[in-house]
Amino acid sequence: MSGAPVAAIGPQNRLQWDSLDSAARANALRRPAQADGAKTAAAVAALIEEVRVGGDAALRRLTSRFDGVDIDTHAVSAEEFAKAQAEIAPALRNAIVEAGARIEQFHAAGMSQPYEVDTAPGVRCERVLRPIQRVGLYVPAGSAPLPSTALMLGIPARLAGCHDVVLCTPPRPDGSVDPAVLVAAASCGIDRVFKLGGVQAIAAMALGTESVPACDKLFGPGNAYVTEAKRQVAQLERGVGIDMPAGPSEVLVIADAGANPEFVAADLLSQAEHGPDSQVILISDDDGLIERVIAQIEAQLVELPRVETTRRALQSARMIQVATLEDAFAISNAYAPEHLILALRDARRWLPSVSVAGSVFLGDWAPEALGDYCSGTNHVLPTSGAARFVGGLNVASFQLAITVQEVDRQGLRAIGPCAVELASAEGLEAHRLAVSRRLDAA
Numbered sequence: 001m002s003g004a005p006v007a008a009i010g011p012q013n014r015l016q017w018d019s020l021d022s023a024a025r026a027n028a029l030r031r032p033a034q035a036d037g038a039k040t041a042a043a044v045a046a047l048i049e050e051v052r053v054g055g056d057a058a059l060r061r062l063t064s065r066f067d068g069v070d071i072d073t074h075a076v077s078a079e080e081f082a083k084a085q086a087e088i089a090p091a092l093r094n095a096i097v098e099a100g101a102r103i104e105q106f107h108a109a110g111m112s113q114p115y116e117v118d119t120a121p122g123v124r125c126e127r128v129l130r131p132i133q134r135v136g137l138y139v140p141a142g143s144a145p146l147p148s149t150a151l152m153l154g155i156p157a158r159l160a161g162c163h164d165v166v167l168c169t170p171p172r173p174d175g176s177v178d179p180a181v182l183v184a185a186a187s188c189g190i191d192r193v194f195k196l197g198g199v200q201a202i203a204a205m206a207l208g209t210e211s212v213p214a215c216d217k218l219f220g221p222g223n224a225y226v227t228e229a230k231r232q233v234a235q236l237e238r239g240v241g242i243d244m245p246a247g248p249s250e251v252l253v254i255a256d257a258g259a260n261p262e263f264v265a266a267d268l269l270s271q272a273e274h275g276p277d278s279q280v281i282l283i284s285d286d287d288g289l290i291e292r293v294i295a296q297i298e299a300q301l302v303e304l305p306r307v308e309t310t311r312r313a314l315q316s317a318r319m320i321q322v323a324t325l326e327d328a329f330a331i332s333n334a335y336a337p338e339h340l341i342l343a344l345r346d347a348r349r350w351l352p353s354v355s356v357a358g359s360v361f362l363g364d365w366a367p368e369a370l371g372d373y374c375s376g377t378n379h380v381l382p383t384s385g386a387a388r389f390v391g392g393l394n395v396a397s398f399q400l401a402i403t404v405q406e407v408d409r410q411g412l413r414a415i416g417p418c419a420v421e422l423a424s425a426e427g428l429e430a431h432r433l434a435v436s437r438r439l440d441a442a
Helices: 022-028 032-067 078-087 090-109 147-160 179-187 198-207 224-233 261-272 287-301 307-314 325-335 347-353 368-373 409-426 429-441
Strands: 014-016 115-120 123-131 134-138 164-169 193-195 217-219 250-255 279-284 318-321 339-343 359-362 399-407
Touching: 032 198, 032 224, 078 179, 090 147, 090 179, 115 409, 123 409, 134 147, 134 198, 147 164, 147 179, 164 198, 198 217, 198 224, 250 261, 250 325, 261 279, 261 287, 261 307, 261 339, 261 368, 279 287, 279 307, 279 325, 287 307, 287 318, 325 347, 339 347, 339 368, 347 359, 359 368, 399 409, 409 429
Parallel strands: 014 318, 134 164, 134 217, 164 193, 250 279, 250 339, 279 318, 339 359
Antiparallel strands: 115 123, 123 399
16 A cells, blocks of 8 residues: 655755755755756767768657657648648637737837947947847747747847748657647748757757758757757857757745745746756745745645656755845845746835846736746746846847947047057057058048
8 A cells, every 4th residue: 555645845845044054055056957967968969969960861860769750851831830820729829919919019128229429520330230140949849839939039039130030849749840839930920940859959950951051049948958959059160159048947936924825836836847857946034934835835736737747846946944035035146046036025125136037026916927928028038047147038139239430531530549559558560550551641
């Protein structure tokens, strides 16, 4: 006779921050995917090399191996796009349109603008914006199809003016692409989609094959293998760009005694269900709140269809009790979470305490899931601590900012002597002469 099921949140998940030394604190904030980093890197390197050498033939082999389906042609046809439009329910189609409108509204409002300024009489300096010539978008579907990601990537790419857009997404067992993903892609003006997933998709878009064009920059979230593949292809000789490390999902919740434990538990579970290497953290100055949230996690977990995946992710969950909320924010800023939920009374008052985070959700009525789908902000966000140095995806991510300078004779006479003096100080004679010869002629 089997015993009672093991609790998802056990004593090993409970931490009293003040009782931990520096090593224990660092270990508590370590991401699950970081523990297998070397093994993942080696496996990814071998797959990238296989695609580099084998091209489309390698893509077919790897798709058969990892997705369990044999595909002769990876490109999605016009007929498949049309079929997808007919297959999705009207309610889902309307949701895609509604979410897309909010995403576009938010991203359009924050677009960078070109500018020009006369830094001296006769010297005009400008910054002009140009779309990246060819971008590659990755829409995961390993654990679930994500039409929302197609919107999050495709809308800013369209606003940036990118005309050459390639999208890869894993095939379903029957060799098709999820119709909602295709409809979302089409709504962004994307018609070049390939049935490719995982490392092989990233390698194909970075290196190019007979059918998949090499791209200049790659975008999109993924699991630890996809994230590592992006890191590795960015270091290749050709130098493909990447948006950011956007790997296994993570959320950190700071909650006070007045937080709703049902809501907090639901937010933690919504991120844990992404995959076994997702991480969820709760920090509170109230031990009773932590206990109530743990009870809610156990109660809600059994209702989820992805219970086993979620349970595995919860093995790396952290329930941290601190003395003060100031301590909670210090921990959060050190962790640099992808998602940060402030389940606090007067949450906006605490916003200045946030110095590092991918995206912040204020108050009891702002579940992180709204940001995943339809609030308007982007859900492609930095993970693994990368929020320390990069923000979430936006239109500027798809653009190049090119500076321009126009100088006439008056301008040369005005600023040329400055350049001559600095070139002389640096011992760069050719630099000095490039200016002084013109000064002599002006």
